Amino acid sequence: MKMTVYYHDILYNGSNTANATAAAATNPTALSTAGSSNGTAYFFGELVVFDDLVTAGQALSSEPVARAQGFYVYDKKETLNAWFAFSLVFNSTAYKGTLNLMGADLHEETRDISVVGGTGDFFMARGVATLRTDSIEDIYYFRLKIDIKLYDSRASKVQQEWLLEGFYFYDRKELYNAWFAFSLVFNSTAHRVTINLMGADLMNEKTRDLSVVGGTGDFFMARGVATVSTDSFEGLYYFRLKMLIKLYECYIIRSCSKLDLTTLAASILIILLLGLAGGAHGGRKTRLVSSYDDEPCMKMTVYYHDILYNGSNNTANATAAAATNPTALSTAITSNGTFFGMLVVFDDVVTAEQALSSEPVARAQGFYFYDKKEELNAWFAFSLVFNSMAHKGTLNLMGADLISEETRDFSVVGGTGDFFMARGVATISTDSFEGFFYFRLKMVIKLYECYV
Structure with missing residues (x-):
């Protein structure tokens, strides 16, 4: 699957609350000007939370296809460079679901970040998103052209239910909405060690999906989807989420004799799938x-x-x-x-x-x-x-x-x-x-x- 979209970032400038879709949650650190001989600032340490519009065409007024919800942080003192983690949230007649992306946005003409998971129509999708700066108008607006290529996705659903270290931040100005990235850390006789999840928590929806993008220990390299619903909300200081975790890729790391898979081991040890990637x-x-x-x-x-x-x-x-x-x-x-x-x-x-x-x-x-x-x-x-x-x-x-x-x-x-x-x-x-x-x-x- 392939698509091209345009991402519009409108940064809050102190007076444009009506139009702004992004805001700096932290100030640049002292390293922001440490790598420049002429005092140019590269915003090292500034973290920007965004709920940005994504359109089918270049113009900000063109057809909206998704919202980009997440954050980027500037992370080099010698040049402008950022690190992104966000979800593309689709809710149209064409697509419903999310794509989760993360990676380094380098100071190059084109650069790739990873598509690490998806939900809905993009269920468990994986691939690469190629970014290109299409327009930059001072520090308060830029537009990225994003070429998304998906090479791996699943459409079947198998259910396994389970009744954290990380973070969430609120990323919409019109309503409550958050973006999560965290690890479920298990340390019991039943399970060890972690499941890693990320995605947009669309709080106004009864249920919403986060991507399971990896795991360790008993959940080694697991992938799947966690369906989240608000189970209790008691004011600002306590809420409880019910999480239905469904894993669709699991690696069973045990001896073949215990699993009675001796004759099958050679055929599953290395799986060759041809032609999943190409082109660029x-x-x-x-x-x-x-x-x-x-x-x-x-x-x-x-x-x-x-x-x-x-x-x-x-x-x-x-x-x-x-x-x-x-x-x-x-x-x-x-x-x-x-x-x-x-x-x-x-x-x-x-x-x-x-x-x-x-x-x-x-x-x-x-x-x-x-x-x-x-x-x-x-x-x-x-x-x-x-x-x-x-x-x-x-x-x-x-x-x-x-x-x-x-x-x-x-x-x-x-x-x-x-x-x-x-x-x-x-x-x-x-x-x-x-x-x-x-x-x-x-x-x-x-x-x-x-x-x-």
Whole structure:
């Protein structure tokens, strides 16, 4: 499936409340001007929440086809660069449902972000959206041309019912509406470890669907849909959601003898599906699917270095900055503080070896925030941006960073370029922690869906 649409972002300028469809929720940090010799600001750390109009034609007055609901955050100090996560919400005679997109919006003529899931007419869709800046009128309006190509979707429905770490934010000015990205963290005798979900919560509808875009542990690389309904609402400070989670892609990681699948193992170990991708992404591609976590179709180990702005003298070296302050819950349990609510935007270097001075292989662009009041714990969403002789493209990752555990897993929910529509798991371990302003993560990335 292929479609072309136009995305219109009208930023609030302090006086245009009637027309504005986007607003900055945070101010730029000190790193905004750190990378410029002439004082030009690149808005590093500014997070913009939007409910933008999407049209069939270029003109803002042309036929509306969807709303784009989500956020972008500026994440480089040397140039304008943003990281997006949003849902295209369709509600017309042509289409009903959502497409969920995420990825790095690079300072290039065209750039790709991942379509990581969908609902309704786009049920469990996956693919790539190619962005091009079609118009920019000062800092308060821009238009993107978006070419969407879907290579994987499902139409059947199988039901499995279940009676969180992450965030939601309100993104409409006319009515209550939110955008969610979070992990369900299971740690019981029945299930371990996480399911990752994202999507638009259209609160005025009785039921609405979020995309299940990945999982770890017993839910390894799971995909599906979570149908949400408001079960109770008691004023501003408490609500309860009923979530009907339906998983349509599940990897069963057990021995073949226990499942009595010995004769079938060879045929399911690698599934080749031809011709799912083509055109602008290098012609016909073969989809390689690995069925067991010790046999990925691609594996790499890299090191992620986070250098946090310290508020005074490290603007030249810092690659991350806090866009929000910790909330009162940060010290609710411990006087030392767990930074609950602090959101950090980063453009961190990723290297082949442990040393910060070793060969750079990528940049990690996105954000994390602290989300537990009892202990240090974070939630990440970011892109690994590769631009070298070895690899060109992006990998999009999200998930709960359970800092107290020796190792923890993020979901790889999509990719572009050399990692076109890749999926898998990134196993994280803290390799170094030097005070509050520097840490290094070892990342073992295993991809189980690769297009070659």
